[in-house]
Every structure is written in C-alpha cells, then in structure tokens.
Amino acid sequence: MPINKIIPNFDEAVADIEDGATIMIGGWGTAVTAPSLLIEAVARKGVKNLTVVANVTGFGKQVWKPLGVKFAEDQDILVRNGQVKKFICSAPVSAIYENNFERLLRAGKVELEMVSQGTLAERIRAAKAGLGGVYIPVGIGTVLEEGKETKIIGGKKYILELPLMADFALIKAHKADRWGNLVYRKTSRSFNAVMAGAAKVTIAEVDEIVELGELDPEVIVTPGIYVDRVVVRPAVIEEEEIEISAEAKESHERFIRRKGA
C-alpha cells in the first residue's frame, strides 16, 4: 500500500494528544514561522497540563495581526487558555511588554525552565539523534550551571545537558509530499527542522502538498522518516475581525519605532 502521511484536517492531526503530554512547537519566535493552525487545534481540543518545548512562549494573534500576518496565532493561545503546566524555552518573556506567560508566571500558575537557545537546539537534536546527552561549553559560572554535572575535557569545562524528547512535535514547513519529505522557506527552518523527529509523533503543517518526486532530492531539508503526519493549510481562510488591545497596539508601535530613528 502506498505510504500516505497526509491527514485531511487539523483536528484529526492532533486527536491523540492527551492531558499531560510534552509537545514541541517549532518556529523561531515570529508567528509566520510557527505551526499556527496545529496550535489552534490543540487549543480547541482543550488538553491540559502540557509541557511545551519551544524557543519562545509566544505573543498571540493580537501582536501578529497588526503586522499583516495571516495565520497569526502562536503558542500564546495555549498559555492564556491555561493549558500549559511548564514551559522549556530560551525567551520566556518579551523585551517590549508583559506577555501572558509573564503574567501567569508571576501568579505562580506556570513553571519555567529557561535554556540557552543553542542548548535548547542541541538538546532537541540529541533526542532526535538518540544521544544520552551533550557536553556544552556555555553557561559556566551562571545560573545555567546550577545543579548540573560538569566535566573537564581538554582543559576546558563543560556542562552535561540531557536530551529533550517529546510526545508530539508540531512543526511548520513550506512544502511536503505524501512521504513527509519537507522543504522550508528562508528563516522558517529554525526549530521546525530541528524538532522533526525529536518526538514520538511529528506533525508538519505545510503551505502546499506536492506530488512524490516533485521535491528535488538535493534540496529536501527534512527527510520524510522524521515526519509522521502532514496537514495542509487552507488556501483561503475566513478573516475574522479581532479587537486589538491597547497593550498590543503599543507593542506594535514600539516594534515599528525600533526600525529606525
């Protein structure tokens, strides 16, 4: 029987995610690089006590819509819905304003494990590669060293960092075929390509599905063996009107101001 990893819709793609699951969410920090519709499907499913592994805790539709992003939701929706128990990330808060994660963290409603971005990537890669851990040269003498095993190798001190494996990895790619081979667009590769294969189940949200053989083998970034399910974004979505809060407006204006004098 032909291999076919394509799932017809987003709700079906995330149907077996249960309470207490550890999920990785790809992307780098901007909603355009995130698996926006998979995240919304997890939000609709309403699963709780999630441990989320991602580079950032998210900013939400409010911040991205004014920038013209079409699929504008990110992991913030899971935070503000109270579905997250713990976040493992490198950038938990915004440099510009107080996001929902910071608010819940202050209220003691969510836990945080902050990891340097390079260590986050390498721990995920270690899980994908079946490694028992990696010795990392950064964080020596800082809070990142606390409670961790260290080792001197070649006269230099390293910290042992353990692999990060998840139950599900939700990632965003540009094109896929029915085998799950993936290509990305520009800086969207980021944590998406790293997380593919670092979970028991990897689900890829894509802009377009192409015929097998259409993706040039020389340029496939993620070979299909790392991907279990593929689900495609609709070509058109119903544009909903959302009310932008004063905070989000201010954040948007500051973002714009940072661009120049």
Add this chain to the structure above:
Amino acid sequence: MQKKDRLDRQTVALRVAREFKDGDVVNLGLGLPCLASNFVPAGREVLFHSEAGVLGYGEITDLGEGDLELTNASGQPVREQPGMSFFDSAEAFVMIRGGHIDISVMGAYQVSEKGDLANYMIPERQVGVIGGAVDLAVGAKRLIVAMNHTTRDGKPRIVKQCTYPLTAANCVDLIVTDIAVIEVTDKGLVLKEVAPGWTPEEVQSLTEPALIVDPHCREMTLM
C-alpha cells in the same frame, strides 16, 4: 555638562559597523546592534549571521516591505543578498559555539571592568530572556557591546562589578556607547574614543571604574 548631546542609536550602530572588516562573519543581537547591517562601508563584504537561521543577509527593509520569513535577530525583515544561505537552529548554534563567528555585537545592561557581561535579566523583573546571548558570549571570537553609557536615571552601566546576573564572565572585548569607545584589556578599561564634544574627564565621571586614557584617544570619526 549632563545636557551634552549623545549619539543616537543609528550613529552608535554606524560606529560599530566601522569595526567590521572584509570577510568578517558578524552576528548582530536584538535591538540596536541589528541596525549595524545598514551601515557597512561601501565596497566591504561582511557576512551577517542571525540565529534565526541565515548567513549573508543585507540591510533592514523599508517599513511594510520585506518578508517576515527572512528576519534578523530582532524579527525585522532584511534584504536578500547573493550568496546568502539558510539553515536550522542547531546549525546556527554550531556556527556560534564552534567558533565560526568572528564578531558578536550585543546590547547590555552592565559591563564590568573585567569584561563581564550582564544582559539577560533586570533583577527587579525576576525573569529575563537568555536567548542566544550566552552562546554568543562564549563562542564568538570577538564580542562588542553596543549600549547607552548610563541608565535612564544616569547611573553608570560600566561598573567595577556587575550587580545584575551574569550572562558570561570576562568575555567583552570592546564597548561602544553613545559617548565613548572603550577597549577591555588585561590592564583595565582603555578609553580609545570620545563622542564629538565630549572630554575623557566627562566620560570618566559617568563610568564607575577608572579608565586608562589611551595616549592616542581621539574624537570619534563617523564617516
């Protein structure tokens, strides 16, 4: 004296960009450092690296232009350039931690006279953003800090010892501020340049540790 003109963000970025040589691989951090990709001297080939997963990007695009899937560390769309390449986050940090980045430019809350860097958390906020700063501080061959010389209420950011939590110890090589350029050396902090209209004494009065004034200390030239 406190009312003297200080350099604006663009001008500090312009001064930072003068440090980049032909062929340098340069990572620009969040905020002010990102502006430096706009100011590479004509005819010089510099490869800008972003942990978002790109090498060889160009200037920041004009407002409303550009592609949000091609951004610098601040999430600002940047221009495509011939020869650029894309990669994932693991590869981006292999480049950083494997010693393949020549210069890292970052902002900071505090820098100590030994070159200790504090730039991920304001203690009162109790939570910060470590991001890739700690990786860059350890992995880049040369670390330039670009920041305002003092805090909003006028306190020195260049201090004897950092009171904010450290990103990494003994890692900063050069500090470019809105009033001075200071090199971190084994002997201490050496004042190399002052902003137009400023004297070494005035810079010293806004700096906690004693500065060694370079015999060739001069006014910054920006063009």
